[in-house]
Amino acid sequence: MVENSQVQLVENLNLTTPGLNRFVKPNDISKLVAEYGTPLYLVDEHTLHSKVRELHSSYARFTGPVKIAYSIKANFSPAILRAFIKDGISFDLTSIGELNFVKQCKGDPENIIYTSVTEEPEEYIEVLQSGVRRVVVSSFNGMTSLAKAASKLGVKPQTLIRVNPEVGVKAEVRASYRNGKFGVPFNGGTIDSATKMVKHLMGNELLKFEGFHFHLGSQITEFSCYTHAVDKIDAFITKMKKEYPNFQVNTFDIGGGTPVFYNEPVPTPAQMAENHIGRLNQLAETHGKFELIIESGRFLVAESSILVCRIVNTKEYNEHKIVIVDGGYHLLLDAALLKQEYPQEIVPIADNKKRVTTTTTTQHLIAPKNIHLAGRLCDTYDLFPLSKISSLNDSHVGRYVTFYNVGAYSVVFNMPFHCQTKPPVVMKTSNGDFKLVRKGTSYEQLFIEEGGDIA
Ligand SMILES: Cc1ncc(COP(=O)(O)O)c(C=O)c1O
Known part of the structure; x- marks a missing residue:
């Protein structure tokens, strides 16, 4: 009793x-x-599906298409991958091991966005051989490795540049800071800068320029960093358009960071999206429509x-x-x-x-x-x-x-x-x-x- x-x-x-x-x-x-x-x-399993729906609906006010990409580094359990495959969402992958897991779970390579830190030529051969076509490059060497793999396989991958917007981020884990490990700055490197990499990609026969990616951090609870980062992207696109009048961003991936309750109440994804959705719509209006990708590991699982x-x-x-x-x-x-x-x-x-x-x-x-x-x-x-x-x-x-x-x-x-x-x-x-x-x-x-x- x-x-x-x-x-x-x-x-x-x-x-x-x-x-x-x-x-x-x-x-x-x-x-x-x-x-x-x-x-x-x-x-x-029910929670997994409901988190996908919640995150997706948070960005409903965006004027272009929105894709949710699960960052499988958060949890690569095949049972979880299969649940998300049922939802038809995309996968943000960062290693051949992760690619192998998604393939074994019968995930569609069309729904993969591959962002490597190592960016080795052999790695990219395997990635492209698997049918993945959207790749984020994070260094000039990485872009060269991807071009070699593309040339070998006779395919033309859609190539996004991972930029480090170097904005202040208030989060448990910060991924964007000056001279950081991830991505390239807009300017500053002899070859490793978004400016140099865009120039290389324009009219490139092996790689098709697709757009930009950034990832600011994880468990982000104060969202002005997204607006600051979008402001910087906006200014950069304006600059590139002066040089290349047909410059067009087709995909813009704003990475992960949606927070989760542990100790303190955190804003909902809808409240988070409300912070920058207007700014993203403005960006699309100024520079042309693009597909928005929201990556998420923590929030989804x-x-x-x-x-x-x-x-x-x-x-x-x-x-x-x-x-x-x-x-x-x-x-x-x-x-x-x-x-x-x-x-x-x-x-x-x-x-x-x-x-x-x-x-x-x-x-x-x-x-x-x-x-x-x-x-x-x-x-x-x-x-x-x-x-x-x-x-x-x-x-x-x-x-x-x-x-x-x-x-x-x-x-x-x-x-x-x-x-x-x-x-x-x-x-x-x-x-x-x-x-x-x-x-x-x-x-x-x-x-x-x-x-x-x-x-
Ligand atoms: C490139 C990239 N995207 C997305 C994520 C997922 O971040 P979160 O789990 O905070 O959503 C990470 C996490 O490290 C990442 O490195």
């Missing part, structure tokens, strides 16, 4: 707590961990997934409580790297009673700020920052902890630090079934991967 009312309480919270996607009921969590153990990732861990130990001293779970930053790297405050809560599970040990029951109330959530790694950084909406009441051994909004940049970083294996991933499909979409790995597999079978 007590257990049931706890379950009810958590389900009701769903309606009031912002940003948490409780797509699995505590009873289902109980069943799933009984079958697959912990740690366990759970993914909600973060809220689709939770990680379930089990509390395996606790200790208390000086009015503080350390709660140790069987996960760690090897499963949620950004908790250590970016101090990402994933929201967490203790799950009341119907059959949890059996697992609760009596030896570690809290004797007195510990202030929530003195409850520390720690991972199982023997590493100082393996402490999980708490979100403002985290709730760790009843954190006893045997209880489960859910980490919310972990779909982006977490599963992809799973690593075997301390000989840890990869947890299974279960998807709640759109029709409500639970389906194992990644088997967990075993110590035997890990031993072999590490060369244990080579005597």
Whole structure:
């Protein structure tokens, strides 16, 4: 009876707590961990589709065509790729490995935009051989490599230039800053500048100039950087048109950055789009219609997934409580790297009673700020920052902890630090079934991967 009312309480919270996607009921969590153990990732297919719709509709006021491109670096789970292929969206890829994944999932190469950092000639041969025709080049050498590959294969790829607009970005991860790694500045390089690269592309027999790309950062919460970057693009197009009267941008890709709720409320994609959509329409009006590409990794997948861990130990001293779970930053790297405050809560599970040990029951109330959530790694950084909406009441051994909004940049970083294996991933499909979409790995597999079978 007590257990049931706890379950009810958590389900009701769903309606009031912002940003948490409780797509699995505590009873289902109980069943799933009984079958697959912990740690366990759970993914909600319905959320993936609804995020695509939300992002797309946010840009409905743009006067030209809009494409959403999923940045698969955020999460390359084939089950997630297949879900997005059903939605007919595009894919933003950055490696041959990612290309291989999309091909194996039967993604259409027409829907791929390929943006490499390495830009090697062999890489571009493979990219073009796969039927990809939209490529973003980020350096003069890269453009030359693409031209060589195009010449070898007798195709003429649509070529976008990745510019670094060097605007100030207020974000968790900044990708545009002066003399940065990504893209080229408008001016300044002997060969590595948008000016030089456009000149080279005009009338080029091997490559067709298609447009521009920039990516300003991830988890961007203040959007003036987009307007500043578009202003700079506008001025640059005006300058190029003076030299090349027929200069035409067909595609403009404004990269990723749509934010996700972790600790603080963040603007919606509609609010984000509202910031720069007028400016983009103005750009199209001044310089001619173009297709707008919105890339997104984090927003499309973060809220689709939770990680379930089990509390395996606790200790208390000086009015503080350390709660140790069987996960760690090897499963949620950004908790250590970016101090990402994933929201967490203790799950009341119907059959949890059996697992609760009596030896570690809290004797007195510990202030929530003195409850520390720690991972199982023997590493100082393996402490999980708490979100403002985290709730760790009843954190006893045997209880489960859910980490919310972990779909982006977490599963992809799973690593075997301390000989840890990869947890299974279960998807709640759109029709409500639970389906194992990644088997967990075993110590035997890990031993072999590490060369244990080579005597
Ligand atoms: C070129 C490019 N586009 C898009 C993204 C996705 O960004 P986000 O996950 O913030 O949407 C990234 C992330 O690193 C990126 O490098």
